[in-house]
Amino acid sequence: MTDAAPDAGVRQPSAETILPTSPPPASACRPIAAVGITVFRPDAAQIAALRARVEAEPRLTIVFDNGGLPAEDAAHLTARGARVLSAGRNIGVGGALDAIARAAAEAGAAQLLLLDQDAAFRPEQVSGLEAALARLRTASPPPAVVGPRPDAAPGRKAPAYPRRPGLPDDGSLVPVEFLATSGSLVDLEAYARIGPFRSDFFIDGVDLEWCFRAWARGYGCWMETGTALPHRVGAGVIRSRLLGIEMPRQPLFRMAAYLRNSVYAWRLPHVPRRWRWRQAAYLPLQALLYWADAGYRPGVLAQLAGAVVDGLRGRLGPPRGLP
Incomplete structure (x- = not known):
């Protein structure tokens, strides 16, 4: 694309x-x-x-x-x-x-x-x-x-x-x-x-x-x-008391789509600056928590990083790994 x-x-x-x-x-x-x-x-x-x-x-x-x-x-x-x-x-x-x-x-x-x-x-x-x-x-x-x-x-x-x-x-x-x-x-x-x-x-x-x-x-x-x-989003909840956050446990393609679309949305003029700053602080923590829950597998980290790159470059559409 x-x-x-x-x-x-x-x-x-x-x-x-x-x-x-x-x-x-x-x-x-x-x-x-x-x-x-x-x-x-x-x-x-x-x-x-x-x-x-x-x-x-x-x-x-x-x-x-x-x-x-x-x-x-x-x-x-x-x-x-x-x-x-x-x-x-x-x-x-x-x-x-x-x-x-x-x-x-x-x-x-x-x-x-x-x-x-x-x-x-x-x-x-x-x-x-x-x-x-x-x-x-x-x-x-x-x-x-x-x-x-x-x-x-x-x-x-x-x-x-x-x-x-x-x-x-x-x-x-x-x-x-x-x-x-x-x-x-x-x-x-x-x-x-x-x-x-x-x-x-x-x-x-x-x-x-x-x-x-x-x-x-x-x-x-x-x-x-x-x-x-x-x-009933996801299949359970991922929690981190250390980071103070929790998030739905999602398939990898959905987490990647979430990251990609969130990053892409930062460039849209109607998305408020306050939301962009909030996401800029929150998304890395979510990605880290998701990667830890997945057992720190290199392939998971690579797909999450690729999703961020796709968001920055505006490559949208069906996410990679879609079943």
Whole structure:
């Protein structure tokens, strides 16, 4: 891949690659929000939960299969009113979210709740976020997204959302720098103005970059502390009492993508300087902790160092070692 310019545009897969496996829903009487779910190699329990969600959810549900969803399960979801999309290959989280957003807008939805295949988010919680977004309509800046308070699933680490400086709370709503996409209710009119998620980030940092871009373009990101979503990122937690940090235990390709995208994001003008300084201090500690957890293997260190170089040179896209 050629090096990207510092202000490289936001890329997304062409419309021709997004192949719907079911026709648009026949009913025009849809709730104001649609639900979008990304899946990648879901296991039997995740597929069962997905089926149950679609059957219980009155809102239009759009599923993007990044690979591994059995054809019979896709057909079952379609028969229950869901719309199943696929590009025939893994196009990453950013590309999948953009395909879902386009499909939701075409179906007439005004808002889109984003979920991953692990998210256990009840329909009444969706209604709570819809009410929160409605409360923020008169806020300045207007809202782009509102999401739940992150909780840690057993044995996992919850993400932390830094507070956005200079803005007061609105009751249970807290302005934050960014939110994880899973559990976030996105205003699709704001999305159209802010622009799509970065498909070239592929998997990590997609939500962070988009929220910083939202703030820079005059929109806000808010956390509703009155409802929570457990997060199941990674396979356990890596901790260091000496360094005073902990982080999810991720596959090597994901850790490398995280480093690469974080380093690349430093060159983007909408990423605040305070965040760049924080990351500049934190990323080396995370890389050291990850390498130690991997047994100080030279190959791991080489891939992490290569990811930093890729970020500095703007070499994005699918990360090396992607399964």
